[in-house]
């Protein structure tokens with residue numbers, strides 16, 4: 188193993204609101220800082236989770252894995268659910284479209300002691316998934332949703348593994364599902380419910396609806412509710428907690444290229460005004476370390492370097508870095524070459540301030556959700572629809 192130690196980024200103090208939330212209780216598990224790294228396909232692998240964990244506490248979820256691929260023991264799926272030895276709560280996310288496969292996958296995880304926490308993904312808005320009734324289209328079918336969650340909770344309970352669900356508000360504003368789905372999930376015995384305050388139709392556009400998160404918090408007083416959507420700083424997290432009363436926050440795009448955000452979040456939860464404000468030299472060290480960890484995780488320099496390329500734009504978002512150098516870094520092939528390119532940056536440049544803050548990552552525009560014909564006509568799954576669902580689990584990644 189390479190000796191990859193975390194560089195210590197510059198700290199600055201900012202006026203702050205103290206986030207007075209107790210630790211997050213998920214069944215028998217206690218999450219010290221009520222912050223969750225949102226599952227992100229292609230991002231939240233072992234390397235990235237390691238990097239984030241160096242800065243702060245919380246719950247760090249894997250990329251999603253499909254139930255069927257897990258049951259079939261596909262090597263890539265088994266890789267996705269691997270954890271470092273020091274990941275205290277081994278958290279994984281499963282995506283599935285039928286109770287049988289989800290049940291088998293959860294049973295396998297429980298019997299083989301492969302995780303301490305399982306999250307179920309009902310938020311994926313990708314057209315090739317929703318057009319067959321999967322992802323964020325699925326909670327519309329009350330019976331199917333109930334069957335999947337009930338089966339998962341039952342199988343997980345054999346090993347006292349808490350199950351949580353992550354969902355969107357619904358398909359579109361006229362077809363909201365979050366309130367009834369959350370009640371179903373609560374009755375099925377989930378340990379928490381995470382709500383991304385967007386509909387499938389919104390994809391990642393516009394603003395997350397925190398009022399819906401507050402509405403859910405109020406409607407389900409007996410289960411922890413986690414708020415998700417548009418937290419790009421510790422101050423955003425504080426505002427969400429204040430406005431919605433959630434028991435914890437789930438952070439996705441805000442930490443892309445900024446693993447130190449988990450340090451800011453922990454500081455905020457502990458009432459400390461310190462915030463990480465890395466200059467160019469520190470960012471260069473952190474992204475290089477990320478690349479080293481990816482190479483280690485995949486055991487393959489080529490693969491690791493392919494993976495780091497997409498992170499370049501995120502890490503240097505808002506930093507004054509020339510287009511040509513950015514382009515070269517986005518095609519980097521070896522760790523050594525990466526270091527050489529990073530050394531060409533003006534390493535004396537400080538943290539640029541507002542330019543690196545605020546929204547980052549996927550945004551785009553709203554899209555009419557693709558759904559199976561007649562999907563919205565009934566909230567009960569029809570036989571033909573059941574057949575179509577099988578395709579909603581093929582070759583998908585990301586939510």
Ligand SMILES: Cc1cc2nc3c(=O)[nH]c(=O)nc-3n(C[C@H](O)[C@H](O)[C@H](O)COP(=O)(O)O)c2cc1C
Pocket residue numbers: 225226227228229230250251280308309310311353383415416417418437438439440441548549584585586
């Ligand atoms: C690149 C990417 C991959 C994602 N993959 C998943 C996934 O595998 N499972 C999931 O439930 N959500 C996934 N999401 C959604 C996020 O978990 C999160 O709900 C969403 O980004 C909103 O939170 P944010 O505003 O903090 O980014 C993904 C999002 C992005 C940007």
